[in-house]
Amino acid sequence: MSRTALLLALPAALILLLFVAVLGSFASVSFMVLEPGTAVFHGPASLANYTKLLASEGAWKAVLNTLRLAAEISALCVLAGYPLALLLARSGSRGLRRFILFCLVATFLSGGVTRAYAWLIILGNKGLVNQAAQAIGLPRMALINNEFAVVVSVLNFILPFFVLTLFGALRTIAQPLEHAARNLGASRMRCFLHVTLPLSLPGLAAATSLCFALSLGAFLFPQMLGGGRVQVLATAIYERIQASYDIPAAAALAMLFFVLVLLMLLAVGALRRAASARFAPEAA
Structure with missing residues (x-):
């Protein structure tokens, strides 16, 4: 490798080294023991924190809730985002494409806190939805401090990532293949099921894995x-630090979280490679 290439790679290598150093710090703290009644932790190294976590019903509940919510949100992203990405990639109207892209990109201009407060205003007990419901004679609905609010807000946050990622994959599919299928007598649905969908599976797997990873790490919206009623891994780590100052236990839970995310991404990556080899060998 040339000296120029090494210099260009140096910033990325330094950032990666920083991430590894932080992860190593968390790993080392997770083996320490908290001094009872204080926020001081010390050695020697012990597996006590991991033993407690593996035996903790609350920790396993947080793990299962995190996986379930991430799977639900990812499935909703596919159902809502695939038609939008397909419309964006295949629409003949330049104005419509620009409008959709503008709406997607505009969501990145507002921060997560702003969007969270916006959803509180929309879904709150005296929010826009409940005011509209009461105006037509419907009872007030509990739309916040539950899983519904978490799913809606996280879906709103990650859907643009899904659509833009899948849009790039759909744009690489040669449209003459679809035209050939239509000319041979295939209906629009048959063309989609037998041509477009199989060729888009690698991109769909990539977009879904991105959404699944973002859903796993969601903290602000839960x-x-x-309202403290939806326990996920990120909030469980936060509570261990803020409520009991048990930093070693929080570090151990963070390491288990990291291993869980890594295993899930490896599994999704394997599925993506299998889809590439099966349906788009030229892209593998």
Whole structure:
């Protein structure tokens, strides 16, 4: 490798080294023991924190809730985002494409806290939805401090990532293949099921894995819109630090979280490679 290439790679290598150093720090702290009644932790190294976590019903509940919610949100992303990405990639109207892209990109201009408070205003007990419901004679609905609010807010946050990722994959599919299928007598649905969908599976797997990873690490929306009633791994780590100052236990839970995310991404990556080899060998 040339000296120029090494210099260009140096910033990325330094950032990666920083991430590894932080992860190593968390790993080392997770083996320490908290001094009872204080926020001081010390050695020697012990597996006590991991033993407690593996035996903790609350920790396993947080793990299962995190996986279930991430799977639900990812499935909703596919159902809502695939038609939008297909419309964006195949629409003949330049104005419509620009409008959709503008709406997607505009969501990145507002921060997560802003969007969380916006959803509180929309879904709150005296929010826009409940005011509209009461105006037509419907009873007030509990739309916040539950899983519904968490799913809606997280879906709103990650859907643009899904659509833009899948849009790039759909744009690489040669449209003459679809035209050939239509000319041979295939209906629009048959063309989609036998041509477009199989060729888009690698991109769909990539977009879904991105959404699944973002859903696994969601903290702000479960914390603000879940009202403490929706326990996920990120909020469980936060509570261990803020409530009991048990940093070693929080570090151990963070390491288990990291291993869980890594295993899930490896599994999704294997599925993506299998889809590439099966349906788009030229892209593998």
